[in-house]
Structure formats: structure tokens, C-alpha cells
Amino acid sequence: MSLLLERIRKSYREPGGRKLPVLGIERFEMAQGEQVALLGSSGGGKTTLLNIISGILTPDSGRVIVDGRDIAAMQEVVRDRFRATKIGIVFQTFNLLPAFSALENVLLGMSFSGKGVDKAFAKQLLERVGLGHRLNHSPQKLSVGEQQRVAVARSLANKPVLLLADEPTANVDPANQQLILDLIRDTCRDHNVSLLMVTHSMEVASAYQRVEKLQEFNRPELCLQEQTV
């Protein structure tokens, strides 16, 4: 099992101080190497869920088991290092660092894992996403599609067990969308990486064997119930 969520509760504080329940998930799991499309409406808590899985946010309660270890229970330094080594993230807005070349962005992905950088592997990844000839280009000099391909290569830099993709093609031109979606799925399959693909597009989701709708297993009201217990 690459991911197991148990009794996750997460609510935000609204500016007025009122509690805003966002996530109430009893159980969610993914097998090693499995690819899942996660559908959800806007504001439904998809990004919040991904942040909790990656350890960027901690849930109010519950267990987040990635590769056999509970992220939510880790100390922050341990969690950061764990994220660096086990989890890859592809953002909707690519989030490449403008001061770094394509290759350096991938190397940056390796910099915090504590394992040192593997330049040959970084090049290999960029070649795999079709950018072997763009290694030293800065992000501003790359097309939007190329930028997201760099981001895909970067997310796999540490050979993670789990890849989280948050609507990775929402900002990409239609011509490139399918290419990138296929690229993500293929590379994950190549490296036996589990993939959680967040999308609001039925078309994107339809390609996946397993499609989950967040609304169907997320019951934010659970946050409130437990408070009253």
C-alpha cells in the first residue's frame, strides 16, 4: 500500500473566527503503483487534501500513512525530509524557479533529499519528457507545455513512491494537455510510482481505471459531529 488515509478531519478558521469544515474522510487507500483520478468541484477541498497527504498541512486529526509511515505524526523536520524523498508534486501553476535552468530546477528537486544530486538521472528525466535539448534554458524561455514537462521531471527526481498532481493541465494549451497527461501516467508506470491525479474534468478522469469523486467519500460535517461528542 502506498497511501492510506484514516479518519482525517480538517477545518479552517474563517476570518470571523468561525470554523469551516473542509475534510472528513473515514478511509481512503491506494495500492503501490496504482493510478487514481480524483474528481471534485471547485472549493471542494482537493488542494487541502493533497497538502495533507504531502505533509504541507497537518490534519486536525487522523492518520496519513505514506509508504508505511504516518506523516501526520512525524516531527516537522522529519516530515520535510520524508516529503523530499517519498512524494512528488506537480502543481497547477508549474512552480518552476525562474532563476534556475530546466536542469537546475530538477537538481533543486534533489537538493533536499539528503541523498545528493544525480545529474545523470536528472538529464535522463528531462530527456524522457522530451527536453533533452532544453537543459540549460531558463523557464521564461520555455513554452507553457515545456515548463510543465520540466515540473513533471522535477517531481520524479527523487524516485518517489507517490506522485500528487493538482490539475496539472489546467493552465496548459489543449494541444499539450493530452501529451502531458500521458507523460505523467507513463513515467509513473515506468518508475512504479503511485499517482493521485486531481482534476475537475470528466474527460481526463475517464482515462483512469479508478475514478474517485471527493464529494462521495468526503463528509466535512464529521468535523462538527466529533466536536459535539
Place this chain on the structure above:
Amino acid sequence: MNLLTIAWKSIRQRTLASFLTALSIGLGVMLMVLVLVIFGAVNSAFTQRSVGYDLIVGPKGSDLQLVLSAVYRIQPPIENLPYMYLEQLKKDRRIISAVPLAFGDVTEAGSFPIVGTTTEYFENEYMPGQRFKIRGERISALFDGIIGAEVARQNGWDVGSTFSIVHGGAESGDVHDEKFTVVAVLAPTGTANDRTVFLNLEGFYAIAGHEKPVDEIEKRLKDFYAADPERLADAMQQLEGYKQTEKAAGDAHDHTHASPDAMKEVTAILVRTRPETPFDAISLSAELQKGFQAMAVNPVRPIQRLVTGLLGNIQKALVVLTGIIILVSGVGIFVSIYNSMSDRRREIAIMRALGAGRMHVFGIVLAESTLLCVGGGVVGWLVGHGLAIGASPWVIRQTGLLINPWALNSWEAILFPVLVGLAALVGFLPAMTAYRTNVADALSS
């Protein structure tokens, strides 16, 4: 990639601001280095190691003036001592060398000081461990001269050149009739010798007008040896004999005839005592202080007093001033990095999402301020010493100060630790901002 490389990238992203702030630190450091090098040169010029003599003996008066005139040759002489007094000093067991100097005139070209002395002057070390290197011949004729390196350079003189001298300082305009010939040139020494023209003492006496009237000499000797009737009687006897020969020569105006010692005077006497008994110089000096109309002074102490008293404080003030420049530059670095933090919130969040810990991003920002402070400092330090190297031949020519461009000062030893501390200080707040960045918020903004 390590934190330094990442920090360097971020510095490169804000090239102009980074360059300017590092430049200001560099300028401050460069100025500090120059202040230290210049004052270091001034200080070392006036240390014990800069003069090869233990005592300067001269007529009673200002010790500072005696040193400035006899050693540094930048002041007119006080007065003269009887030549007989030199003979007397030479008999003292504690003294291994007593070299007479007679001066007061300057060259017509360039106004370089003229010093009449003996060959012993060139046999002695001019600085501990340093001997004159002389190119040319020994003085053989009465009007032969040896010139310092700077005199040769500025006046374009070499062996064989002839020159005239002006009586009693350039402003008198009273040019002596005698023509002198350069027979040798000294190699540069970095001392006042480079700016001096040396004549044989006998030649100096032979210059018309240098010998005072017998009556005046008689009066001066009576003053000088008032407490020593034996020597006075000897001197008076010599003078009587001289008066006879003068009369015999009549109106011939022949000045090349030999004068008795009693008729001669010296302006100062450079004295070396035995190195194995350092107290000799002190006891000698104390004795002279009590005795006749002479004094013996340490060749550097009067100047050291001036240097440490006055220049020392100026140096401190300048170092503090450059320190303030560096500090203000540090504030500039703080402002520059701190302002960039809001633009970099997202970048920091991305790095955190890639697995960077809070300490990583804290360290990256701190590394940035360190690179700017220390990097700017290193460049400024190198440029400062580079300038010192480039300017040192010029400074030596102009001032005779021997500049050691790489001489490290104790202030410099603490400079880099201070720069690192400054970097930590100005980097701390921005680094804390990075440390505290809310990753989820920053990513969604």
C-alpha cells in the same frame, strides 16, 4: 545543489541591487584597508627599526626638531656644535661610532638638503641590517658629492652631473659659487637618504661663507665650554694660532687653507652605542643632558610621541568612519534582502514543497547576506591591497614612506569575523521571514 549555490542564484536574480549593496560593503572595506596600510607605513617609518643609530646628539633645543632635521631632513637645523665635541665623544668607550653631520643648505635644483659627512656614514647601516648600495666612486676631490636615488631621479642626475647649492634654505636664493660633481648614486633606501645630497665634510667647510668669523666662534666656544676650562684653554690656543696665520695670509682671501678643529662646527652627531649594553645609550643621554650645551635624543621617540598621540587618534577616527560605512552598507543589504522577501514567498514555498526544511530556507537567506557581506568584503580587501601595491612606488617616491601593501593589521584580522557577524545580523530578520513562511498559503496565492 548546496545552499550557497541556491543563494547565489537568488543573488543573481537581483543583479543590480546585489551588486550595489556588495559594492558599498567593498568600498568601506577598501577604504579601511587603505587607511590601515597608509598608517601602517607611517608607523613603521617612525619605529626603532627605521634608524640605524641609537642617539642623535645636537645643540640643546627641541628634540623633535633635532630628529626631524638630522634624520628626516624636513626641518632646518637648530644650531651647531663645536667639532671638538665630536672628537670628545669618539673617545667615549660606550660609543662605537659617532658620525658628524653638517647641514642647512639645499641644492639649487629641486631644493634637496645638503649634508656634509664622513665616509663612516656610508659604512654604517642606515637601518638595522641595511647597508647602502653605492654605484660610482668614492669622494676624492673637495667638491665631490654622492646623491640619493630620488635626487637622481627627479633631477635627472647621474655620475658626472654638476650642481650648485643654495645657502641656508631655498628661499634665501643665495647661490654659492662652488660647482659640485656627482661621483656616486645611492640605491633607493626608502628613507630620507633618498632625498639627500651628501658632500664630504671637508668640502662642506670649504664652501665660502660656511666658516664663521673667528670672533663669533670664540664667543660660542666660551659659552659651550664654560664649565670645562681645560678644553676651553685648548680651543682658545688653537684660535690664537689661527688668527696668526689669517693675518699672515693678509687680504689674499684664500679659503682653502686648513682651519684648526676649533674653527669647525657640526650640526648633529649620529651615535651608535654597543648593542650588547643597551643601557649605554640611556646613561650617555642622561650625562649629556646635565653637561654642556648639548643634548642626546633617541632618534625616533620624539616622533613616535607625535605619531601615536596625533596620528594614532586620526587613524582610529578613520577606521571607525570606514567601520560606519561598512555598517551602513550592511543596513543596505538588509533592506535589499528584506524587500525581496515578499516577492520570494512563493519560491520559498516551492522549495519547502520540494522537501526543504525551515532551516534550509533560513540558511539560504543567511547564505545570501553572507555572500554579499563577505564577498563584497573580500573584493574590497583585494582592491584595497591592490591599490596599495599599485600606489606604493609612487608613495615611496613622493614621501619616502616604505609601503608594505600586504602588511596585515590586527584590525584586519577581526574584519572578516565582523563581516560574518554583520551578515548574520542583517540576514537574520529576512531569514526568519523565510523560516516562518506558510507554505500552503504561499502556494495558493
